[in-house]
Amino acid sequence: MNIEIHFRDTRLQPIWKKVQAGERLSFDDGKVLFQTPDVLSLGKMAHFVQKNRSGDAVYFVLNQKIEPTNICVLSCKFCNFAVRQGDPGAYEMTIAEMLAKLTPEIQEVHMTGGLHPDWKWEYYLDMMRQIRTNFPNLDIKAFTAVEIDFFHKKFKLPIEEVLRQLKEAGMRTLPGGGAEVFSERVRQELFHQKIGAQRWLDIHRIAHKLGIASNATILYGHIETIEERLEHLMKLRELQDETGGFLSFIPLAFQPGDTGIKPRDQFTSAIDDLKMIAVSRLMLDNFPHIKAYWVMLTEEVASVALNFGADDMDGTVGGERIAHDAGAISPSSMAKDQLIKIIRDAGKIPVERDIYYNPIKLHADHVIGKIPYLNSVPFYENMERRQFKILPVSPRRMGVLSAKGMLDAGLFSAVNFIQQKDRLDPLDFCIATRDQVKSVLLFSNHGWQDLKGKTIGITDDTATSVMLLKVLLEKRYGVQAVFKRMHSGVNNYTEFDAVLLIGDEALRSRKTGLAGFEIVYDLATEWYEWKKLPFVFALWAVQKSMPAQQRDELLGIIQQSLASAEEDYASVGQSHAKRINLTIDESVEYLEGFNFRVGERERISIELFQGLLQELESIERV
Numbered sequence: 323m324n325i326e327i328h329f330r331d332t333r334l335q336p337i338w339k340k341v342q343a344g345e346r347l348s349f350d351d352g353k354v355l356f357q358t359p360d361v362l363s364l365g366k367m368a369h370f371v372q373k374n375r376s377g378d379a380v381y382f383v384l385n386q387k388i389e390p391t392n393i394c395v396l397s398c399k400f401c402n403f404a405v406r407q408g409d410p411g412a413y414e415m416t417i418a419e420m421l422a423k424l425t426p427e428i429q430e431v432h433m434t435g436g437l438h439p440d441w442k443w444e445y446y447l448d449m450m451r452q453i454r455t456n457f458p459n460l461d462i463k464a465f466t467a468v469e470i471d472f473f474h475k476k477f478k479l480p481i482e483e484v485l486r487q488l489k490e491a492g493m494r495t496l497p498g499g500g501a502e503v504f505s506e507r508v509r510q511e512l513f514h515q516k517i518g519a520q521r522w523l524d525i526h527r528i529a530h531k532l533g534i535a536s537n538a539t540i541l542y543g544h545i546e547t548i549e550e551r552l553e554h555l556m557k558l559r560e561l562q563d564e565t566g567g568f569l570s571f572i573p574l575a576f577q578p579g580d581t582g583i584k585p586r587d588q589f590t591s592a593i594d595d596l597k598m599i600a601v602s603r604l605m606l607d608n609f610p611h612i613k614a615y616w617v618m619l620t621e622e623v624a625s626v627a628l629n630f631g632a633d634d635m636d637g638t639v640g641g642e643r644i645a646h647d648a649g650a651i652s653p654s655s656m657a658k659d660q661l662i663k664i665i666r667d668a669g670k671i672p673v674e675r676d677i678y679y680n681p682i683k684l685h686a687d688h689v690i691g692k693i694p695y696l697n698s699v700p701f702y703e704n705m706e707r708r709q710f711k712i713l714p715v716s717p718r719r720m721g722v723l724s725a726k727g728m729l730d731a732g733l734f735s736a737v738n739f740i741q742q743k744d745r746l747d748p749l750d751f752c753i754a755t756r757d758q759v760k761s762v763l764l765f766s767n768h769g770w771q772d773l774k775g776k777t778i779g780i781t782d783d784t785a786t787s788v789m790l791l792k793v794l795l796e797k798r799y800g801v802q803a804v805f806k807r808m809h810s811g812v813n814n815y816t817e818f819d820a821v822l823l824i825g826d827e828a829l830r831s832r833k834t835g836l837a838g839f840e841i842v843y844d845l846a847t848e849w850y851e852w853k854k855l856p857f858v859f860a861l862w863a864v865q866k867s868m869p870a871q872q873r874d875e876l877l878g879i880i881q882q883s884l885a886s887a888e889e890d891y892a893s894v895g896q897s898h899a900k901r902i903n904l905t906i907d908e909s910v911e912y913l914e915g916f917n918f919r920v921g922e923r924e925r926i927s928i929e930l931f932q933g934l935l936q937e938l939e940s941i942e943r944v
Contacts, residue, residue, distance in 0.1 A: 331360035344897025368600035368631030377712035394436030454492030461677035468500035498537035530567025533814035543590035603631025691732025695825035699895035700887035716783035759846035766820035776819035
């Protein structure tokens with residue numbers, strides 16, 4: 323994707339070269355980004371990174387904010403929400419009152435609040451259990467690191483045990499609140515009773531180790547310096563390098579309220595807000611998503627932020643009080659239709675999501691699905707969008723969206739194509755391997771025969787690869803294993819006897835090794851040694867309802883993009899490869915191992931695989 327930017331501030335030019343090459347930006351680069359008056363060029367750079375990662379998607383969730391109490395043992399200077407027990411306006415919610423705020427159509431409940439001096443540990447666990455029991459399809463995002471630390475101290479439980487019990491009770495992810503700014507100077511002046519940077523980071527590190535994904539925040543626009551903002555970003559980037567457990571980063575604009583820190587009407591400027599979004603996207607190269615939290619930014623600024631690096635607008639956020647008690651001027655909740663309109667007006671695809679950013683529903687036409695792995699980059703790196711919009715989505719989820727008629731075309735998993743032959747027309751392009759794939763790997767401590775009855779973890783992303791594994795186990799080796807699907811966030815692999823990874827995560831783990839597993843099986847190699855045929859993992863296809871003229875236009879776009887990529891694999895996906903710690907030579911070698919066109923041997927392989935799948939279904943019915 324070539325973008326020409328005419329810089330007014332020439333200091334940005336060397337930074338732009340690094341961004342295009344996928345090189346990590348330094349602390350000094352970050353200072354230049356914050357200092358530059360060339361805000362439009364800054365936004366274009368961040369938008370480039372955003373589109374490379376998220377295509378044209380902007381995510382939102384139907385969510386409800388529940389703040390169970392505003393009674394708090396702390397007295398932080400910047401907080402207008404918390405009160406003491408017995409103060410006017412103090413409240414405590416019952417679990418019945420919490421449940422009354424929820425409805426079946428809500429996807430996520432976000433729970434944070436004051437640190438209550440009297441509530442028992444069992445009460446917090448019961449909140450989780452009853453929400454999960456009454457709304458089993460609802461994702462629970464609950465309790466900041468400050469609250470987790472409070473539970474640890476009050477109930478004399480190790481942090482790991484606090485998190486483990488909350489997870490077992492129903493909590494899915496941790497919110498990012500309580501980070502404020504990772505500056506001891508600021509902490510001492512504004513919130514000295516709260517945990518500091520190291521404690522916050524340690525709690526999220528432990529959560530990630532337990533398979534609990536989380537979010538991260540910064541509270542900016544009060545007394546912090548630019549250098550302190552950057553130090554905050556660098557610490558988050560380091561932890562994400564270590565764990566990979568953060569889902570999104572949310573810059574929170576300070577709401578002055580009656581704190582006395584700033585005049586009540588002195589909010590952050592739109593320029594500062596947009597800079598914070600853009601710099602976050604550029605510096606946090608390992609964070610999947612950057613959120614434009616409209617509650618604190620206002621609808622207008624959040625809309626612009628969607629072209630400054632943000633790819634998520636949070637959600638409907640019913641019931642939010644903390645920011646509004648501090649003077650936030652945004653509406654107290656936003657209707658779904660208004661969110662969709664804002665995203666469409668920004669030229670993006672409104673994508674209704676779950677807590678792990680899996681798409682549930684698309685609110686746009688002419689959408690093409692993109693497998694977000696390095697092996698699909700040759701098709702998309704130089705793709706002209708024209709009338710089409712691009713949605714990066716995992717293979718299995720792409721199949722789900724296609725079945726609902728929400729995708730016009732895409733690079734579909736072979737299994738999904740076979741399942742939807744009645745609605746999909748194939749194009750003569752695919753992702754096929756010869757004798758190895760390097761990115762569909764089974765990590766194991768057991769030989770094939772010894773996997774009988776063992777538990778294998780499979781990622782939420784896979785459709786074809788899990789069925790290929792099943793075919794190999796049962797038809798080649800005569801072994802049946804137990805498959806357990808893992809969610810698409812961070813996972814704790816130690817509970818499994820073997821783990822199936824695909825795509826970029828498999829490439830990364832192939833290079834570094836996966837802790838706890840000694841044997842690595844390449845499923846394409848296993849298939850080739852068995853059948854002496856390539857294996858087709860994905861095929862390009864369009865909905866049969868697509869008009870012929872539109873189909874022909876897309877076919878030409880794909881042909882042109884692939885031909886351009888094949889001339890220079892060294893530059894194709896360069897930034898993508900660096901993001902997953904591959905050298906250019908490793909990336910080229912990997913891409914050269916694929917066949918991207920459907921030939922006779924690929925067709926034979928697809929038919930053979932389909933027959934084996936049908937045999938498996940017959941066995942399972944018996």
